[in-house]
Amino acid sequence: MSRERILVVDDEPQIQRFLRPALEAAGYDVVEAMTGADALRAAATAAPSLIILDLGLPDMDGKDVIARLRAWSQVPVIILSARDREAEKIAALDLGADDYIEKPFGIGELTARMRTALRHRIQEDGGLTAVSVDGLTIDTVRRVVERDGTAVKLTPKEYDLLVLLARHAGRVVTHKTLLTSVWGPAHGEDMHYLRIFVSQLRGKIERDPANPKIIRTEPGVGYRFVTE
Template sequence: MAQVLLVEDDSALRTSLSRGLSERGHAVTSAGTAMDGLNLIVSCKPDLVVLDIGLPDLDGREMLRMLRAASRVPVIVGTARGGEDEIVTVLDAGADDYVVKPFSVGQLDARIRAVLRRGGEEQPRPEVLVVGGLRIDPAARSATLDGSRLDLNPKEFDMLHHLAVRAGQVVSKRELLTEVWQLPYGGADKTVDVHVSWLRRKLGETAREARYLHTVRGVGVRLAAPDEFGADR
């Protein structure tokens, strides 16, 4: 059984698909708008999303891009436009698979099972990282400090995770721009500086009184537990 979120504005189709997938053993939550769908992704943490392109409040492709900025949950796009350009567009935007309307519940169920099988084989659950009182869970995209959850935006989390993977090492701003912002050929160092400042504030520290995030002038940033870092700024 999978936890499936169905985002579809056609109420009759939404009801039919929800019933059919439930009969096949899935636990289905549904939404009729993109914003309701995005909220449910955060609150329900589904195993897979079935996403309609033609939503009333936001184009489904734009919702997919927003979703991909915050989550790696598998997405199957449902579209009435089956041309090659449309399919390439949704796959490039981050979809794992697609179905062209009209489609049967049986076909959708088979695609759900196939996508989840691929995910199980190719994407083992990432290791939880611990740096001092910081605990970073890449699969849940959550981080806690001394047991309290940190309210991080997607880029703050990505940067913290990247630094935690290299805990104790100095990471250059260029590497952060390349790996976190996907800007291999350019980008402003100020982007990194601003996010480091935001992240420090959420960690309850400042540049003058750093505990976890340490700037090495002219080199980069290092994440280390408070008792592991020397005065080399």
């Protein structure tokens, strides 16, 4: 069986020196690039299964790499982000990145995010038929949600919000993506809508809404539907 190929895009030699042996030890083949231009060429020629992308590159912004890449490829992208670059992190996710991890990071956390991105890239809109986690079952064919075998009554918007999060299970979904997908483009900045509906949704599906295990908050960024 061929190994998954990972393209690592970072201009810091120490990051490359750390990631290559760590990822190879985890069972991946590694291709490296240190500029945005090299990253785009490698994405086209090396056919990576996933790209790990730093936002701060010497020749172009990492967000520009994502925008150009998404014009022709849906390969999973995990961005590397410094803690003080939240706005850029959100912009990268809205442009089509699948997830992010903050520097400094541990290889265990990174490989877990990689497995999630690889697993869920094939689960596009319309692909989800059912998901179960912690006694919660979502059946999109019958449009039924149950908690421990008992039907959960959701409003149409609550249902749409839950299914959207579940379709991206394991991956962070930004506030803007949730708002525009569920309420429409005119509501892309209506954060109060989202906070209210997430709170209502947690009250119906979480065992302890004050300590949610299924719908996790990614502070300042969005929410993540957790299945593990």
